Amino acid sequence: MAVGAQRLENAGASVRASHVTRSFGTGAARMVAVNDLSLTISPGAVVALRGASGSGKSTLLHLLAGIERPDSGELIVAEVDLGRATRRHLTQHRRRVGLIFQRFHLIPAMSVLDNVLAPVIPVRVSFDKVARARELLAAVGLAGRESAAPTQLSGGQQQRVAVARALIGAPALILADEPTGSLDSATGAEIMDLLLRVAAERSTTMVIATHDEGVANACDYIISMRDGQIMADEAVRSA
Template structure:
């Protein structure tokens, strides 16, 4: 039997993803309709690291949100390992989101919570078969923050805050990791360290990684670059 403090074993493979005909539009406060995605087709292999590159407003973040189940397309489908995520009932969609880890450019840490408590946030509403505090501490060790469990976000550097955010994204042992400009607020040296960390996660956990970036150096290190402009993939 699994003990109460046992940590889940890392998965061995990430999602294979097939997105077909994705469309998404938004209405601005001024009443103007903006088409963020216009018929996007994208195949991603399991455990692949791909970079979405393009100017601001090109649709990168929108595509990340759709792939991670944070938003729904107006049309099209997203199939992960043969399961159409866009057709899932709400309860099953919530369960799918728990298999996705999110990393944001501005870290999105709660300032009043310690590093450990920020990492624990994804599992706080749920019962777990393991000790959440032990898992959070272990993940902080994995990202190079041993001994900083009780530090507040204001007490650590930008690079360290991003490491906390990555540890939080791993709390549910995700099969897909989506990262929106994960090095955008960091200097080049710290950004390279964060990218090393993301690639290490892919190697050790087999997770699929999709990141959006403006940085050509970051994109060049990925398995594949997917340019996007005006809501369409550039072939």
């Protein structure tokens, strides 16, 4: 399937997956998490991944992020062939991906500002890291909370910090794994609005695994997965 063809002019990553399979374990314990999956996503598209628990959503996100490698098939993300890339190129690829998780995954012993800075601490960059982290915190509505500890923040605020952290490396691709799954519906809707806004402003491609109908319907496309395969894809009609 191919989604997002109408959005052309931008800097977001493209995705081309062709017969990608990823399994875990061997013999009778072998579990095929992603099974002969083919998919094209155009730069700047916002795609929801739906499917029951165990259908392969997180594994697909990990493949796109360069955290897992395909066992077979071809996976090209942001023009990088992730099956064949050297470790160094995979590391470079991971730096161009912003990751957001259900349970925020902030480092509790670090301030909000340092959590946002964490991905770029080991990296030489051309911008002022601290200034950019402050700008991003302001952009997600957390100006003035730079010195707070994550535990002093609400769940929605912690996810805003995680969004700022995902943006610090100027990602071409944002991957969010059930980003509203730990939040009440009103707060989840706010986080979804924030993600859609930042992706549109930066022309970033975004893939969101979700169980939430509202989240899925706010995306441009919905891909439904079952047993590691794509069962259906549909363009979402915007009102």
